[in-house]
Amino acid sequence: LFINTKTVGGGDYMSWAQLKDATDHNVEIGNHTHSHDFFLDQPAATRYKTFKEEIELSQSLIEENMGITPTVFSYPYGEFDNEMKGIVKAAGFKAAAAQNSGVMYSGGDLFQCPRFPMSEAYSAKAKFIEKATMKAFSLTQITPDDCMLPASNPPTLTLSFDAAGIRLNQLQCFVQGGKCSFKITDKNKVTVTLQATAPLSKKRRTLYTLTAPDKNGAWHWYSHLWINPHIKGTNY
Structure with missing residues (x-):
C-alpha cells in the first residue's frame, strides 16, 4: 500500500491508526512522496531537489508515526525520468513501481517495475488469471531507455530480446488511442523497431505495447511509457 503522507487522515483517506492496523495484518507500506505532485511539471532547476526532499519528508513521517522504514517506492502517476530514478536508488529503496x-x-529494472491494473473494469476473474499467467520478454536492449517523449515525434523504440520459443508471426504492437507499425530487423537475436503512425500529441502518457504468444500458448507482454510534460498533468 503506497501512501503519500500529506493526505493521511484527510477526507476519506486512512489515518495513521488505520495504516498501523493494516501493517499489523501484514500489509506492507510503501513511500509515494509527500504531496503526490506532478513533479515533471516543475522547473528542472528545482524539480529534483523538491522530489528528493519530499521522499525524505515522507520517510520521516512514516517512521515517526508508524515506527517502520519503507523499502519500496512508487512514482506518483507512474511518472519519472532517469534522474528521478537515480534519486530513488540513492535514497536506499530496494525497488520502485512504475x-x-x-x-x-529477473532481468528487469527493479526501479521501474511494471504492474497491471487489477481494479474496477480490470478486476474480472478471467482477466486476473490472464495477467497472472502472463510472461515477460527477455529484453537485452531498450532504446531509448527513458520515458520522456523526445523531440522526434512519434518516437521510435528499439527492443532486442531472446526469441526462443516465441511465435514471431503472431507478434503484435499497440498504441493507446492509435496504431503502431513495427518491423523485425534481426531474426537471430530479434530486434524490433516500433513507431506510432502519428505524433503522440493528445495524451500526457502513452504506451507502446508489444505482445506475442510462445509455442506453449503463454502470452508475453512489454509496455513502454512515453510522457509528454507539455500536456499538463491532471488527476486521472
Whole structure:
C-alpha cells in the first residue's frame, strides 16, 4: 500500500491508526512522496531537489508515526525520468513501481517495475488469471531507455530480446488511442523497431505495447511509457 503522507487522515483517506492496523495484518507500506505532485511539471532547476526532499519528508513521517522504514517506492502517476530514478536508488529503496503494464522478471529494472491494473473494469476473474499467467520478454536492449517523449515525434523504440520459443508471426504492437507499425530487423537475436503512425500529441502518457504468444500458448507482454510534460498533468 503506497501512501503519500500529506493526505493521511484527510477526507476519506486512512489515518495513521488505520495504516498501523493494516501493517499489523501484514500489509506492507510503501513511500509515494509527500504531496503526490506532478513533479515533471516543475522547473528542472528545482524539480529534483523538491522530489528528493519530499521522499525524505515522507520517510520521516512514516517512521515517526508508524515506527517502520519503507523499502519500496512508487512514482506518483507512474511518472519519472532517469534522474528521478537515480534519486530513488540513492535514497536506499530496494525497488520502485512504475505504472506501465507488464511483467516483472529477473532481468528487469527493479526501479521501474511494471504492474497491471487489477481494479474496477480490470478486476474480472478471467482477466486476473490472464495477467497472472502472463510472461515477460527477455529484453537485452531498450532504446531509448527513458520515458520522456523526445523531440522526434512519434518516437521510435528499439527492443532486442531472446526469441526462443516465441511465435514471431503472431507478434503484435499497440498504441493507446492509435496504431503502431513495427518491423523485425534481426531474426537471430530479434530486434524490433516500433513507431506510432502519428505524433503522440493528445495524451500526457502513452504506451507502446508489444505482445506475442510462445509455442506453449503463454502470452508475453512489454509496455513502454512515453510522457509528454507539455500536456499538463491532471488527476486521472
